[in-house]
Amino acid sequence: MNTQQPLLEVKDLEVTFRTQSGTVQAIRKTGFTMMPGETVAIVGESGSGKSTTAHAIINLLPGTGKISGGEILFEGRDLSKLSRNEIEDVRGRLIGFVPQDPMSNxxxxxxxxxxxxxxxxxxxxxxxxxxxxxxxxxxxxxxxxxxxxxxxxxxxxxxxxxxxxxxxxxxxxxSSPKLLIADEPTSALDVTVQRKILDHLESLTRDSGTALLFITHDLGLAAERAEKLIVMYKGQIVEAGPSVEILQNPVHPYTKRLVAAAPSLASRRIQSATGSLETLDHEAPTGSEGIDLIVAAEHRAAAQAAQPDAEAAIVVKDLEKIYNIRGQKAAERELKAVDGVSFEIPRGTTMALVGESGSGKSTVAKLLLQLETPTSGQIRIGGKAMEGLDRKGLLTLRRKMQPVFQDPYGSLDPLRNIGNTIAEPLVTHKVGDKASRRARVLELLDQVSLPQAVATRYPNELSGGQRQRIAIARALALKPEIVVLDEAVSALDVLVQAQILQLLADLQSELQLTYLFITHDLAVVRVIADNVAVMQKGKIVEASTTDDVFENPKQQYTRELLDAIPGAGIELAL
CATH class of the missing domain: 1.10.260 (434 Repressor (Amino-terminal Domain))
Known part of the structure; x- marks a missing residue:
């Protein structure tokens, strides 16, 4: 008989937020238990209450949020009843917290x-x-x-x-806390560093009895790293139990949708037989986002094979970028972030640029967008050289080529409402009048699965996933020919991620868009990209079609990236 006392008990938790239109209940009668040393993962779509639950435990609810009911017992003490000084003594020392957004923290x-x-x-x-x-x-x-x-x-x-x-x-x-609350702690990390971090968290759990409350949208990661899985939907827990058991035999329709839409699982079905796809479609009664992406991947591969000589939309040759680091010795002052990079992206296709954090992927994007000046090398967009562009030429280029950056918090102006944020490119490039811009904003909100009412809200009122959708909507406002996506879906839950990837695939098919897709998530690469270039220490070490890189990796570094995809070793009954 196990006489060990729970480390954390959440009982009938209720959280409300006061808004201009009244009180909104964000968490309804939520409860779960964590034992010392246990790892529990909370999954669910953006806005389901995952982060709100985590913030409530340490009384860090934003704005007008407050705990309106229930108990949060940590080692027998009700944290919801502690004074400000008492809860501050608990935070950091006894309960560690890793927030989702690095730039805001x-x-x-x-x-x-x-x-x-x-x-x-x-x-x-x-x-x-x-x-x-x-x-x-x-x-x-x-x-x-x-x-x-x-x-x-x-x-x-x-x-x-x-x-x-x-x-x-x-x-x-x-501080080696007894409980670590990690809110999407690895969503911004490449898979090899993600594995290192999570291995370290696992050793803490095993060696020092630290419990881990792990909030993630990556179901493969949840199954691989957590003993228990909690699925949240609209502020309530709809399913909970052993992680692998839930992923193998999901009961609730919402959980089935999450499993069906997860790219880390969908990528393993890319080459499945038609019968397998039909079976999965039958098992996902309320949504089949993952199926559509697999079919889209197959269609892209067929289209690429049919048009092998497509015109290059982007040509990069011998690109180099050297930074000078202040405060270093002369011999160490130069940092070569991009070292002789060359690639071509045929019009209407997607090239994924993958590699570890710091490998130079984002620097290549900045050079392409002319946000940084290359030290040497050539960039040609639509056959035109980018060297020596004047202000007018640069403005024309940026109408054809739009970015979606990794960090939605840093790329959205907190003082502008969402409607004005999305309309900003239209105003800058003098496209349309006030009425047509308003109509375009509402159309874009619909495309990225957000209600029209969001147009009057501000970035701090939205979740991380919602903010990233706003960034994507703004990038699409001008109907560009090329979109540079720098970790554009890394902050999104699997359902929204699947919707955005499907949207990108549909827009590419309809408008012949060209994508440079920068990501650390190789599972997403498998379902979205036609070609892959692998970067390491500023250089491209391997480049080929997506299928070739995944099935026949030539470099050990590429094999390590593929082996680190979370959940790869878990057998799922899908």
């Missing part, structure tokens, strides 16, 4: 070392300048930054999205 005017050391001092982990610095280096190394001592003097804007997320993970783990 790292101060842009302080270097990374100062911010990590501040958390270490605040939690009483180390004392004295040397000891605090040594601990800061240690926690960053554990979080995946091998050159942590050199990175301490750098600022958040000098880090990639994945590197910023690793800093937050290091801060969250710095």
């Amino acid at each position: 790292l101060n842009p005017v302080w270097n990374i070392g100062f911010q990590v050391e501040e958390a270490i001092r605040a939690n009483g982990i180390a004392h004295g300048k040397k000891a605090v610095r040594a601990k800061a280096i240690e926690v960053l190394q554990q979080a995946g930054l091998s050159d942590a001592d050199r990175r301490l003097k750098q600022f958040p804007h000098q880090f990639s999205g994945g590197m910023r997320q690793r800093v937050l993970i290091g801060i969250g783990l710095s």
Whole structure:
């Protein structure tokens, strides 16, 4: 008989938010239990209440949110009844927290070392300048930054999205808490670093009894890493139990939709027989997003084979970018972020650029968009060279080529409402009048599966997934020929992710759009890309068709990326 006491008990939790139109109940009668050392994953679509539940546990609800009912017992203490000072003593030291958005949680005017050391001092982990610095280096190394001592003097804007997320993970783990709440902690990380981080979290659970409450939209990751799975829908738990059991035999229709739409699972069915696809379609009565993506992938492959000599929309040759790092010795001052990169993207196709965080993928995107100036090399868009463009030429280029960046928090103006944000490119390029712009905004909101009422809201009122959909809608406003997508779906839950990928596939088919799709999620690559280029340390080390790279990888590095796809070893009855 197990006499061990629960570490965390959430009983009949209710959370409400006060809005201009009245009170909205975000969480309804939600309850679950966590034992010491246990890993529990909460999954569900954006807005289902996953993050709200996590924030309620440590009383960090945003805005007008408040706990309106229930109990949150941590080691027998009701956290919902603690004073401000008492809950602050629990946060960080006993309950660590890794938030979803690195840019909103790292101060842009302080270097990374100062911010990590501040958390270490605040939690009483180390004392004295040397000891605090040594601990800061240690926690960053554990979080995946091998050159942590050199990175301490750098600022958040000098880090990639994945590197910023690793800093937050290091801060969250710095005090070896009894419970770590991780809200999408690896959504910005490439698969190999993701594996390293999660292996470290797993060792904490095993060796020190730290429990992990893991919020994720990646069902493959949830099944691989968590013993128990909680599925949330519209503020309620609709299914809970052992992770693999739920994924193998989902009962609730919503859970079936999540499983059917997960790219990490769909990518394993790309080459399935037609009978297998029909069976899966039959098992997903309320949605078949995953099926459509598989069919779209097959259609793209057939179309590419039929048109092998398609005109190149983008040609990159011998591209190089060198940065000078301040504060380093002369021999270490130059950082070659992009080193002799060459590729072509045929018009109307998708090329995925994949690789570890810091491999140079996002720098290539910035060079392509003329947000950075190449040190050397050539870029041709639609046959026209990009060197020496004047302001008018640059404006014309940007009407044809639009970006969707990795971080929706940093790319949306918090002072503009959503309608004005989406309409901004139309205003800048003087397209249409006020009425036609309004109609276009409403059309785009519908395309990205958001209600028209969102047009009057502001970014801080939306979830991370909703903000990313707004960023995609803004990029599509001008009906561009080329879209550069930098981790455009990494922050989205599987249902919305499948909808966005389907939308991108439909728009590409209809308008002959060309995509440069930068991602660390190889499962998504399998269902969206025609060709793949693999980057490592600023160079392209392997490039071929998607099927060829997945089935016959030539480089060990590529094989390591493929082996690290979460959930690959789990047998699912789909």
